[in-house]
Amino acid sequence: MEMRRLGRTDVDVSVLCLGTMTWGQQNTEAEGHQQMDYAVGQGVNFFDTAEMYAVPPTTDSYGSTETIIGTWFKARGNRDRIVLATKIAGPGDMGWVRDGHTRLDETNILAAAEASLRRLQTDYIDLFQVHWPNRTVNKFGQLGFAEAGEEDFIHPEETLAALAKLVQQGKVRHVGVSNESAWGTMTYLAAADRAGLPRIASIQNAYNLLNRAFEVGLSEIAAREQVGLLAYSPLAGGALSGKYLNGAVPKGSRRDFDWRPSRYATPNADPAVMCYLEIARRHGLDPCQMAIAYVNSRPFVTSSIIGATTMDQLKIDIGSAEVTLSDELLAEIEAAHHEYTIPCP
Numbered sequence: 001m002e003m004r005r006l007g008r009t010d011v012d013v014s015v016l017c018l019g020t021m022t023w024g025q026q027n028t029e030a031e032g033h034q035q036m037d038y039a040v041g042q043g044v045n046f047f048d049t050a051e052m053y054a055v056p057p058t059t060d061s062y063g064s065t066e067t068i069i070g071t072w073f074k075a076r077g078n079r080d081r082i083v084l085a086t087k088i089a090g091p092g093d094m095g096w097v098r099d100g101h102t103r104l105d106e107t108n109i110l111a112a113a114e115a116s117l118r119r120l121q122t123d124y125i126d127l128f129q130v131h132w133p134n135r136t137v138n139k140f141g142q143l144g145f146a147e148a149g150e151e152d153f154i155h156p157e158e159t160l161a162a163l164a165k166l167v168q169q170g171k172v173r174h175v176g177v178s179n180e181s182a183w184g185t186m187t188y189l190a191a192a193d194r195a196g197l198p199r200i201a202s203i204q205n206a207y208n209l210l211n212r213a214f215e216v217g218l219s220e221i222a223a224r225e226q227v228g229l230l231a232y233s234p235l236a237g238g239a240l241s242g243k244y245l246n247g248a249v250p251k252g253s254r255r256d257f258d259w260r261p262s263r264y265a266t267p268n269a270d271p272a273v274m275c276y277l278e279i280a281r282r283h284g285l286d287p288c289q290m291a292i293a294y295v296n297s298r299p300f301v302t303s304s305i306i307g308a309t310t311m312d313q314l315k316i317d318i319g320s321a322e323v324t325l326s327d328e329l330l331a332e333i334e335a336a337h338h339e340y341t342i343p344c345p
Contacts, residue, residue: 001043001321004302006083007201008226009174011126013046013083015296016321017230019307020047024054024064026257026309032068033075035314040081042318048204048230048305050087050131051116052097056258059096063119070121084120085127085230087178087204088112090134091152104134104154106162113166128172129204130159132179139179141206141263141345156184157191164197176230178204182217189225200227202302207231209240209276209291210264210344212337219300228302231295235306235317236344239264240291242277246270252309268343275336283329288313292320294333 003012018039023032036047053065066086073079088109089102101108113128132139134154138146166172175198177188185203192199203222207214207229214222214229222229235241238254244265249255255262280287295304308314325333 001045003045004228006127006174006302007176007228008199009201011083011174011201013303014044015303016044016292016318017046017048017085017303017305018044019232019305020049020065020069021053021055021307022254022309023068025056025061026054026252026254029068029071032065033072034311035308036069036072037076038311038314039318040078043321044318045081046083046085046303048085048232050089051112052087052089052094052131056260057094062094062096063115066116066119070119074121079122083126084122085129085176086116086120086125087129087131088116090130090132092132104130104159104162106158106165109159109162110165113171117171124171124173126173127176127201128163128166128174129176129178129202130163130180133177133181133184134159135184137181137184141211143345156187157195157197160188160191160197160200161195167198174198174201176200176202176204178230180205182221185218185221185225185227189227202228202230204230204232204305206233206263207295207298207301208234208236209294209333209337210236210269210272210340211342213342213345214300219298222300229298229300230303230305231301232305233264234292234295234304235288236264236269236291237262239269239273239344240276241288242273244269245273254309264344266344268340272336272340272343275340276333279329279332279336282332283326285323285329286316286319288316289320289323290325290329292317293323293325294330296320297325297330
């Protein structure tokens, strides 16, 4: 398994990161343990979770994924082999999270970290990330101009100063952001330089063949500032497998289980997916492996966050680490991208 450096830290992470957000709802504790065992056996050393997982978020599911990872650490005794990333939730309609107090201020950041540490049964988090900003900003596929408001604004420097306390206490090794904009990313970096605060090591945003918006602005920041992308949804929420074509919703799939609309269920998604499926067919590749391999071929990407509800899916996804895309295939992908430019936000 290829290893890549996490930002400007001294930490090396596998090019594939095991996503975990289905554990505790779609997947049982035993299934989560099985996935972790297999992934580690294949050379994966990087896990990503969040306090709000499993998804879709509910009162009962909150924290369940971290708990499953914690029981695995306790049973296997191998915490030191894993680079563990988790996230603190930003503001939102989740009254069950700290009684609805999800602002990214010092009180909530410290409380969230302590709770995650307990559930994870560890005394440190390798990468503690801000799940989404504490301000009005386009996220999760929103389009249009997000007019700045002051009522929900916490400056990134205030959030970073609170995260710094966790680093100083030894409870967090490194910090990162997620669902962040170019302005937010550069503001975090400027605050670190100006105030001597921890430098963000990574940015976790959506990036896949159906949504390459990260390339506009953020990719240059990621490459020049060494704030590597941890790409989530490399399969566009499963759309790039082709299983949702023509309105299909297979039983047990993410769209069958999650009541929230998928950002990849757009009128332009099907023709784009069919185009990429045909490219994979012509080159004798599994379409999921091609899609993930493409993401990891980008120079601004540190790791792709893969997620699966079955072991068969997980094995296919991890197999993408062995796939090399030819120049001819890459040219075909670029031609398809010109025809179907960001069909899903």
